[in-house]
Amino acid sequence: METKPLSLTARTLFAELREQAVTIGVASDRDSRPGTVVRKSVKGSTYFYYQYRDLDGRTRQTYIGPDNEQTAALLTGLERTTRDEAEDREHLQKLRAAFVAAGGSTIDNAPMRVITAFAEAGIFRPGSGYGVLVGTLAFHAYANLLGVTWASPTRTQDIDVAGPSRIDLAIRRPEKPMPDILQQLAMGFIPVPALDPRTPSTSYRIRGRELRVDLLTPETGAAKEGTQFVPALNAPAQPLRFLDYLLEETLPVPLVGKKTLALVNLPLPERFALHKLLVSESRTSAFATKTAKDREQAFQLLDVLEEEAPDSLELATEDLRQRGPGWRQRLDRALARR
Known part of the structure; x- marks a missing residue:
């Protein structure tokens, strides 16, 4: 079975879907979540609040202002914005449904639910x-x-989320730590104990099911034991070698589910393919199955990128080779297996 291109209709629909999703945003901040304006009377005075449901399903309220002309103008603008957002979301859902009907790939409901919560x-x-x-x-x-159907589309319930460990004051932390978000989903996630009981967990799973979440961050410089706190995830994560190369450049892409979609950041596909090859040459024989999957995904991606984006692939390869002899040797060994 070979990798096959999607139809022109499907490619066109996804291009529009991505453009619209990036423009209006699928991942909402708290105060832009669907809700209603409520009126409260306190000691004879009237005040307005925006009421919505939090990730855990509890009702929350954000203060808007007292009953005066300024607040009335804010409410008019809020009503218009809410109406426009509802229309945008409805349009996105129609595009998603049309794209899926045209042969687009979808993510299973359970991991999609987790990713949507992270996005929100x-x-x-x-x-x-x-x-x-x-x-x-x-x-x-x-x-x-890339507008294709993979020759060997491996299904998985694993969710791997990475973030840089460096502290950037411009980065807004998520409103809640990722472990709290998983708990509020009420799907049964439990932390996977680390080898060192003093080390906080960076993996979470559902007992009796394959669904698992792993939090990762780049390991740079000398190897260090333990985990690192990642502000972008608001949680500790497991450091991994070569991950800095993978996260060097990213792009926003809508992840398509069977019923919903969420805007996520992805590594550039050429860096993803080359990173997979590095990882495949670093695993021990105990992980032979994962090594085979790494190579299979990398080679499928390379086949497409060599046709669709050869210049970008060349730049990513050059960047990798300049990172040292160990990087070059691993890449050359992996490419020799192709």
């Missing part, structure tokens, strides 16, 4: 320094981005 909490805000979806779910997303 602000983890995947577009731009450098925020959370990035990596791993097999990113590989699935590249199929839609």
